Amino acid sequence: MKDEPIMACAEENPDEKPKCNPFGTRFLTDDTKVFEHNAWDDVEWSPEQQEEAQRIVQGQKSMKVDEEKAMRLLSTPADQWDAFYAHNENRFFKDRNWLLKEFPELNVEDESNLQKEKIEILEVGCGVGNTTFPLLQVNNSSSRLMLHSCDYAPNAIRVLKSQDAYDPEKMNAFVWDITQPASQEAPNVGSLDYIVCIYVLSAIHPDNIKNALKNLVRLLKPGGSLLLKDYGRYDLTQLRFKKDRLIDGNLYCRGDGTLVYFFDMEELETLLAEHGLQKKVMHVDRRLIVNRAKQVKMYRQWIQGKFLKSC
Numbered sequence: 001m002k003d004e005p006i007m008a009c010a011e012e013n014p015d016e017k018p019k020c021n022p023f024g025t026r027f028l029t030d031d032t033k034v035f036e037h038n039a040w041d042d043v044e045w046s047p048e049q050q051e052e053a054q055r056i057v058q059g060q061k062s063m064k065v066d067e068e069k070a071m072r073l074l075s076t077p078a079d080q081w082d083a084f085y086a087h088n089e090n091r092f093f094k095d096r097n098w099l100l101k102e103f104p105e106l107n108v109e110d111e112s113n114l115q116k117e118k119i120e121i122l123e124v125g126c127g128v129g130n131t132t133f134p135l136l137q138v139n140n141s142s143s144r145l146m147l148h149s150c151d152y153a154p155n156a157i158r159v160l161k162s163q164d165a166y167d168p169e170k171m172n173a174f175v176w177d178i179t180q181p182a183s184q185e186a187p188n189v190g191s192l193d194y195i196v197c198i199y200v201l202s203a204i205h206p207d208n209i210k211n212a213l214k215n216l217v218r219l220l221k222p223g224g225s226l227l228l229k230d231y232g233r234y235d236l237t238q239l240r241f242k243k244d245r246l247i248d249g250n251l252y253c254r255g256d257g258t259l260v261y262f263f264d265m266e267e268l269e270t271l272l273a274e275h276g277l278q279k280k281v282m283h284v285d286r287r288l289i290v291n292r293a294k295q296v297k298m299y300r301q302w303i304q305g306k307f308l309k310s311c
């Protein structure tokens, strides 16, 4: 599995272009200049490109992973991630330092939080803390933050808790499979201001996502927000899968056995709405990343969104 490059910022209003971006927002208006920069934002796909993507995914259906292997991987998804962290420890993912640019409300000093006495955040599928620790760092001087982090891979939580920066006064890292009833260490029902899901819903079998959302929404305060970033349909990663990777629909297994699903934006929006989460902002970041030396173009698609639990 490969780490995700830094991404563009979520928009504040779905009808506008994203307002901020760690690279600076850059739009490709002249195709002849494509190799002049490393990345372009909000690149429109041509109908031909869309058809080509559909053709590739259709072709993958004739070389699906064999059924027995698929059943095995689907029955033990936590084991695959646990083995991943046992092997990689904290050497794989980079810190998500772009997080506060996309989700400024995760800074407890953000104006949206000024009225709140205490701010409780749960990071779901936290791995070894590549989102948790940047979040802690930016809020380190605040006594108003309680940061919960969970993952179903015990090795991930072991590594996270062994970091020098782990502060049990402000942090609560625990093992929880979010598709199952909440663990005892989970935050109280209705206590959370924010739930952060970074590339985690895509790691869950589509049949189990509903349980996960039901469990998570219970923990949110009325008016609390779920913030997410995840893989979009026809992202380069999906189109690059070759033989023995497609399980079904838009669900794949990587070489290490971990699962990954590629969301259609409307599908995800409907799923969240069915669980009482209203869209505040949602955007597909269609980014073109360019390898100038090799003159290669890579089309990425990420979904970013903010959703409110109704009061």
Ligand SMILES: C[S@@+](CC[C@H](N)C(=O)[O-])C[C@H]1O[C@@H](n2cnc3c(N)ncnc32)[C@H](O)[C@@H]1O
Pocket: 081, 082, 093, 096, 124, 125, 126, 127, 128, 130, 131, 150, 151, 152, 153, 156, 176, 177, 178, 179, 197, 198, 199, 200, 203, 204, 212
């Ligand atoms: C692609 S990694 C992302 C890790 C981290 N959010 C980041 O951005 O660096 C997906 C993570 O979700 C966790 N995960 C997947 N399904 C889960 C579930 N049902 N409950 C809890 N954690 C889960 C995996 O163990 C893994 O750590």
